[in-house]
Amino acid sequence: MSQRVRCTHTGSLPRPNDLIATMWAQADGVPVDAAALLSQVDEAVAMAVRRQVEAGVTVVNDGEMSKPSYATYVQHRLSGFGGESVRNYHFADLVDFPRSAELVAANPGRRKRSAPACTAPIAVKDVQPAIDDMTRLTREAEAAGATATFSSAASPGVVSLFFNNEHYPDHESYVMAIAEAMRAEYEAIAEAGAYVQLDCPDLAMGRHTVYADMDDETFRRTIAINIAAINHAVRNIPADRLRMHLCWGNYPGPHHCDVALDQIIDIVWTAKPQTVLFEGANPRHAHEWAVVKELGVPKDKIICPGVIEPQSNYIEHRELVAQRIERWATVVDPERLMAGVDCGFSIHVGMRGIDPDVAWAKLASLGQGAELASKRIFG
Numbered sequence: 001m002s003q004r005v006r007c008t009h010t011g012s013l014p015r016p017n018d019l020i021a022t023m024w025a026q027a028d029g030v031p032v033d034a035a036a037l038l039s040q041v042d043e044a045v046a047m048a049v050r051r052q053v054e055a056g057v058t059v060v061n062d063g064e065m066s067k068p069s070y071a072t073y074v075q076h077r078l079s080g081f082g083g084e085s086v087r088n089y090h091f092a093d094l095v096d097f098p099r100s101a102e103l104v105a106a107n108p109g110r111r112k113r114s115a116p117a118c119t120a121p122i123a124v125k126d127v128q129p130a131i132d133d134m135t136r137l138t139r140e141a142e143a144a145g146a147t148a149t150f151s152s153a154a155s156p157g158v159v160s161l162f163f164n165n166e167h168y169p170d171h172e173s174y175v176m177a178i179a180e181a182m183r184a185e186y187e188a189i190a191e192a193g194a195y196v197q198l199d200c201p202d203l204a205m206g207r208h209t210v211y212a213d214m215d216d217e218t219f220r221r222t223i224a225i226n227i228a229a230i231n232h233a234v235r236n237i238p239a240d241r242l243r244m245h246l247c248w249g250n251y252p253g254p255h256h257c258d259v260a261l262d263q264i265i266d267i268v269w270t271a272k273p274q275t276v277l278f279e280g281a282n283p284r285h286a287h288e289w290a291v292v293k294e295l296g297v298p299k300d301k302i303i304c305p306g307v308i309e310p311q312s313n314y315i316e317h318r319e320l321v322a323q324r325i326e327r328w329a330t331v332v333d334p335e336r337l338m339a340g341v342d343c344g345f346s347i348h349v350g351m352r353g354i355d356p357d358v359a360w361a362k363l364a365s366l367g368q369g370a371e372l373a374s375k376r377i378f379g
Contacts, residue, residue, distance in 0.1 A: 008304065010245055012063060013052075013063030013346060015065055016043070026068075041136070044063065044065040053144045056366070059148040061137065061149060061151055070199055071162045072348075075115070080120045082119045090210070092209070093255055094254075096254070104251045108351075108352060119166050120167055122174075127185060134192035149194040153197065154199055156233060157202035157206070158200060159178045183233045195275075196237060196242050197244065197245060198271075200244050200247070203223045206219075206223065207258070231271065239272050242273035243275035246277065247343050260288075262291050274302055277305075278303070279305075280324070281305075282306070289331055302337070303332055303338070307340065308362050310353065312354065318368035321365055321368070321373070324369075339370045339373075
């Protein structure tokens with residue numbers, strides 16, 4: 001078989017218990033041995049890369065092992081944040097289901113995260129951590145025999161979602177300032193030879209959270225601004241080295257307030273990244289393969305729908321994974337199709353969504369299903 005449907009995931013992977021304990025201590029202000037933390041991160045990345053390769057994942061990453069959260073980590077790399085941290089986030093779908101809200105709030109990973117407000121001009125404070133991430137990933141990918149890598153980074157829009165603006169006169173000036181500052185990290189990832197993944201839950205999850213009170217026209221205008229910020233930030237990076245992740249929120253809620261894909265996809269396509277990852281396995285969005293098929297995919301885009309769901313301890317059967325991939329192969333040419341995971345397995349350090357061992361088993365099922373589908377599709 002000379003061709004294969006590539007498979008990847010969204011970014012975060014289960015962290016070892018010792019690393020979780022150290023990062024939680026650091027978040028609580030407990031003095032932490034910097035050398036010991038670095039050693040734990042090194043070991044965790046080596047493990048994560050090796051296990052991804054063993055599972056058959058073809059485009060791997062570092063599991064976000066060095067980051068306390070997929071978005072809030074930027075406060076340590078950018079200046080301008082110093083206000084009070086917002087700890088309560090509104091999810092419209094949880095209003096109708098208060099016991100679900102209790103489950104979400106009880107997750108220790110969410111309780112530990114911190115997102116102080118923007119109270120001063122945003123600027124690059126330290127790009128070295130991003131460079132160190134890529135040095136570590138490149139080293140371990142070579143050691144494990146991985147042929148392609150990616151590294152996720154917070155998009156300007158999602159940073160603005162988490163960090164309340166108390167300095168800039170309006171949303172557009174705020175998100176554009178974030179974009180210019182984040183450009184250094186994006187370019188550091190690209191220079192290391194990895195795909196740059198922009199995490200963009202603001203474009204979908206934002207509709208029922210921070211943007212819930214907006215009318216449809218204002219919401220669409222807002223996410224168009226967020227995408228313009230992305231395009232500004234990645235102007236020096238080729239489109240085929242960029243991917244973006246569209247997300248409705250990785251939390252155990254009912255999600256009945258999620259915005260439909262057909263209400264935003266036309267704006268999503270205007271983003272520069274060639275590859276678009278989105279949810280395709282969970283019960284609120286699995287049906288939208290038909291929507292994408294009807295509306296069509298621009299010829300210059302690659303799609304990576306999720307065929308694995310990261311919130312459930314069910315391990316998807318490889319046959320189901322293969323069937324899902326084959327169905328998506330009727331939407332676009334297989335050469336423009338990747339198989340992915342709906343979202344990360346541990347988007348905040350210590351987040352207890354599923355059994356960590358199950359997460360690795362799910363990745364193995366992803367690899368097996370992609371191999372099976374490839375044999376049927378390419379022969």
